[in-house]
Amino acid sequence: MGIYEKQVPDVVIKRLPRYYRYLSELLKMDIKRISSGALSQKMNVTASQIRQDFNYFGGFGQQGYGYNVEYLHSTIGEILGVKNGNTAIIIGAGNLGRALANHDSIGKRGFTILAMFDNNPSIIGEEVNSTKIYDVEELESFISENRVDVAIIAIPKNHVQEVATRVINAGVKGILNFAYTEIKTDKKVAIENVHITDSLMTLSYKLNLERTEY
């Protein structure tokens, strides 16, 4: 605990959701236990890496037996904060914002969507999947009256920095940013970017490779 605790490498954290996903599937298939070897084959990683990753958190297995799927799943879920009752707002009620509001996956990861915000008067007051769209002018007052952990930003990039600064100042603890720009802040806020076009360009590079290298 505290700053002296061995910091878990970012690269390990990024792998946890994938473990969580595979364990969910095993659970659904009613598989009770799994060894690092068996899991490594399914996930196409090394058994060593799996054991190393889990051991950053103390090790959840049992020698000679393997891992209890349900226990492992719920423990990784806890590490990722699925049970923390986090809350979120979605800023931007365009197609992307609506896609997110309609997706049940956000709820499944433990997030409750409290509200959406937009600056288009003609849709303010509407509901998307029973989440109300508020005027973006009400951002600060809403955040001050409700505990909002995360702001999901799904608006065009030209307004992103301004809106981000506002929600950060209002006390939000994390931002999930879908816009093609990076948010600058000197406050201690967790920021996670989903740069769709970056993925598209990486894919574009790979297409090229297929053509020219093999």
Add this chain to the structure above:
Amino acid sequence: MGIYEKQVPDVVIKRLPRYYRYLSELLKMDIKRISSGALSQKMNVTASQIRQDFNYFGGFGQQGYGYNVEYLHSTIGEILGVKNGNTAIIIGAGNLGRALANHDSIGKRGFTILAMFDNNPSIIGEEVNSTKIYDVEELESFISENRVDVAIIAIPKNHVQEVATRVINAGVKGILNFAYTEIKTDKKVAIENVHITDSLMTLSYKLNLERTEY
């Protein structure tokens, strides 16, 4: 070239779109040249890394001068295939598919969206941002009649594997997958996943960190 060419590490490729983005901004600001040192400060990486990264492709700079922004921008663009005239289809005309069709960023990265596909009869024939929605049954015939490089999959996960197999068999070279599942194939296809919920969970973990560790 060929399989003997020094393979560029994946981690370098993933950084290229970010360079590209920053260089676009410099271009807009009418900045003609930049040194690795100056760029490193802007992007918050080391100058060493920038020079190493660029040198995987032969080095585009000039000693004592730095890098010509326009040249560097266009060269990285070329590496990423922005000028290859790639084509794409979007499978799924729900909110996410529409968000993608409406976003001009896909076009800016050199992709032309040829068509959208959906299985909902009531929207087939509609146009989204002047892209027509076809019946998903026409997937194969469309791909056989048009050169389709990439399929962007934006449908619920239960149909993803089936649709992916179909487009791969029909000859698509790459897939951008937005569904919360991984596509299996033994064909040589480039697959890039955008797992939004994984990002959300990583963010969730970081929220936790803020609270308990500092």
Add this chain to the structure above:
DNA sequence: TAGATTGTTAATCGATTAACAATC
């Protein structure tokens, strides 16, 4: 108990950073 498989240490590999000679 014997067999299996973890937790963990040690070895390897690869990526990042530092340093500096080459050169514009």
Add this chain to the structure above:
DNA sequence: TAGATTGTTAATCGATTAACAATC
């Protein structure tokens, strides 16, 4: 030419893989 900055080699750091003793 002198100064600046790259391209590139060498040093460091960190992450992955291998190995194996501990133990269920």
